[in-house]
Amino acid sequence: KAGVTQTPRYLIKTRGQQVTLSCSPISGHRSVSWYQQTPGQGLQFLFEYFSETQRNKGNFPGRFSGRQFSNSRSEMNVSTLELGDSALYLCASKSSPGTGKETQYFGPGTRLLVL
C-alpha cells in the first residue's frame, strides 16, 4: 500500500507570494490533517479535513487555508507569505476523524523556505 505523498518536497518563495502544497493520503483514508513544524514551536496543528469538509482548525491566521477533494487528496494554501512561514509542512492521513486515538500516517513533508 502506497504511503502518504506530498508535493513538492522543497519550495523556495519570496515574501508576499502565495504557495499551494499538495497531499495524497493512503488509499481508503478519508481524513487529512496538516501541520507546520519549526525548530522553535515543534509540530503545530493547522487543520483537518474529512469528506471535503474542514473538521477542525488550529490557531493560525486566515492566510492559511486548505481544501479536500472528492478523492480525499488535499491542498493547503498560504497567501502573502512571511519569513516566519518557513517551515516543514507535514500532511497526515487516517481512516476517520474520530476522537484522536487513531494512528496518523505522515508524509515526508514539504520544506518551504521564504526569502
Added chain:
Amino acid sequence: QKEVEQDPGPLSVPEGAIVSLNCTYSNSAFQYFMWYRQYSRKGPELLMYTYSSGNKEDGRFTAQVDKSSKYISLFIRDSQPSDSATYLCYFGNEKLTFGTGTRLTIIP
C-alpha cells in the same frame, strides 16, 4: 501555561544506555497518549500508544502514563544508534496536540 511541555533536549547518550523522555500536560481531557518517532528528513511515525495509566512495554520501549500527575514518559532500554531521532509525545484530542519534540542522539 502551555498545554503540553516536552523536555527539549537535545539529548546525547552512549550506546546501551537507558533513555528517559518526558512530557507533562495540563488538559485533563486528554485520553490517548502516543509517542511518535521522526527520523531526519522523514515524517513522524507511531512508536507507542496507550490510553490508561501504567506501563506498556514493546521490546526495548516502555511507555508510562501517570494521569494523576499528568505526565507521560518513554523509556528506551539498551539504546542503539538506530534510535537516534526526534521523539514527539502526542495527546489525542480534536486539536491533535503534539509536544515540541526531543532530539536524541545515541553515540556508538
